[in-house]
Amino acid sequence: MRTGNTVLLLLVGAIGTPLLLDAQPRIESQFRIARLKYSGGGDWYNDPSAEVNLLKFIRQNTNIDVDPRYEFVDLSNEKLYSYPFLFMTGHGNVVFSDYEAQRLRNYLMNGGFLYVDDDYGLDKAFRREIRKVFPDQDLAELPFGYGLYSCHFAFANGVPKTHEHDGKPAQGFGIFQKGRLVVYYTYESNPSDGWADPEVHNDPESIRQLSLQFGTNIVVWALTH
Numbered sequence: 001m002r003t004g005n006t007v008l009l010l011l012v013g014a015i016g017t018p019l020l021l022d023a024q025p026r027i028e029s030q031f032r033i034a035r036l037k038y039s040g041g042g043d044w045y046n047d048p049s050a051e052v053n054l055l056k057f058i059r060q061n062t063n064i065d066v067d068p069r070y071e072f073v074d075l076s077n078e079k080l081y082s083y084p085f086l087f088m089t090g091h092g093n094v095v096f097s098d099y100e101a102q103r104l105r106n107y108l109m110n111g112g113f114l115y116v117d118d119d120y121g122l123d124k125a126f127r128r129e130i131r132k133v134f135p136d137q138d139l140a141e142l143p144f145g146y147g148l149y150s151c152h153f154a155f156a157n158g159v160p161k162t163h164e165h166d167g168k169p170a171q172g173f174g175i176f177q178k179g180r181l182v183v184y185y186t187y188e189s190n191p192s193d194g195w196a197d198p199e200v201h202n203d204p205e206s207i208r209q210l211s212l213q214f215g216t217n218i219v220v221w222a223l224t225h
Contacts (some may be wrong), residue, residue, distance in 0.1 A: 029065060030065050030066055030067035031058075031064050031066045031067065031084070031085070031219075031223070032055075032066070032069070032071060032083060032085075033051045033054070033055065033071070033083070033085050033086075033087050033219075034071050034072060034073040034079075034080075034083035034085070034086050034087070035048075035051065035071065035072040035073070035086075035087055035088075035089075036072070036073065036074070036075070036086045036087065036088040036114070037072045037073065037074040038074070038075075038088070038090075038094050038095070038096065038100075039094075039095045039096075039100075040092070040093035040094045040095035040125065041092055041093045042090035042091060042092035042093050042094050042121075042122065042125065043090050043091055043092060043119075044072075044088070044089070044090045045072070046089065046090065046091070046119065047192070047193065047195075048070045049070075049195075049196050049197040049200065050087075050089075050192050050193075050195035050196045051068075051070055051087060051195070052068050052069065052070050053068075053195045053196065053197065053212070054192075054195045054212060054215045054216070054219075055067070055068035055069075056068045057195075057212040057213075057215070058215075058216050058219055061152075061213075061216060062152065062216065062220065064220075064223065071083075073086070074100075075096070075099075075100040075103040075104055075107075076099070076100065076103065080103065080107055080112075081107065081110075081112075083112075084111065084112060084113060084222070084223070085112075085113050085115070085219065085222055085223075086107075086112065086113065086114045087114075087115050087116075087117075087192070088114060088115070088116045088117070088126075089116070089117045089118075089119045089122070089192055090119055090121075090122050091119050091120055091121040091122060092121055092122065092125070093125045094122065094125040094129045095125075095129065096129045096132050096133065098132070101129070101132035101133045104133050105133045105134065108133070108182040108183065109177055109182070112182070113181075113182060113183075113184075113222040114182065114183045114184070115183075115184050115185075115186075115218050115222070116184070116185040116186070117185075117186050117189075117190060117191060117192040118165075118185070118186065118187050118188070118190065119190060119192070119193065120163075120165050120190065123187060126185070127139065130175070130183065130185075134175055134183075137175050139174065139175060139183075139185055140174055140175070140176075141171055141172065141173050142158070142172045142173065142174050142184075143158075144156065144157060144158045146172075147221065147225075148172075148181070148184070148217055148218065148221040149172075149217065150217075151217050151220050151221050151224070152213075152216055152217050152220045153213040153214070153217055155213075155214060155217065158170065158171075158172055159171060159172045159186050159189045159191070159214070160189065160191060160207075160210045160211065160214050161188075161189055162189055162190045162191045162192075162193050162194040162203065162207055162210070162211045163190040163193050163201070163203075165188050165190070166188065168187075168188040169188065170186070170187070170188050170189030171186070171187045171188060171189070172184065172185070172186050172187075172189075173185040173186075173187065180225060181221070181222075181225065184218060184222075191210075191211040191214045191215060192211070192215070193211070194207055194208045194210070194211025194212065195208075195211055195212060195215055
């Protein structure tokens with residue numbers, strides 16, 4: 001399914017912060033994903049092996065220098081801006097305060113990226129809360145021809161189906177700022193479940209591989225656009 005070689009630039013790990021290779025090479029030069037901790041009662045913390053396994057897969061299949069650890073951050077934490085990529089998931093409610101919504105907007109407008117995966121039951125709350133962040137925009141479904149679906153591995157039919165929820169087709173939605181995708185949201189697909197350790201969901205290995213390949217595409221797209 002690989003579409004060809006993807007040329008990736010060395011990532012500056014902190015948005016708007018100089019790269020300090022000599023002082024902190026592990027912290028400043030390696031790509032990390034931060035799990036977004038949010039209020040409201042949803043299980044933002046589920047499947048902590050997911051990001052670790054995805055980062056290991058990315059290290060094996062791209063030239064991105066990654067740090068495969070589980071880390072989380074909330075929107076009020078000053079460490080927020082040290083992560084170029086946030087991952088958000090869960091099954092239940094989400095609540096952003098006005099302050100948190102403004103912090104997330106500032107983060108995204110200044111180069112950050114948010115990937116959200118509905119783990120079943122997140123959709124209504126997430127759509128409500130993201131309107132606090134971008135009140136003048138709706139989530140827009142991305143066409144199958146959008147570059148994220150072919151930037152490293154080819155997904156001719158868009159988002160792969162990892163888990164069945166309500167029998168609806170898998171969909172991918174986005175929010176753009178000045179032409180850049182800043183929020184990407186997967187619905188009725190749940191690819192991040194396929195990143196978790198095999199024994200967590202007992203998915204066939206072929207399904208897990210597709211989900212890891214798809215996660216790689218999301219990261220590659222976020223870092224090169």
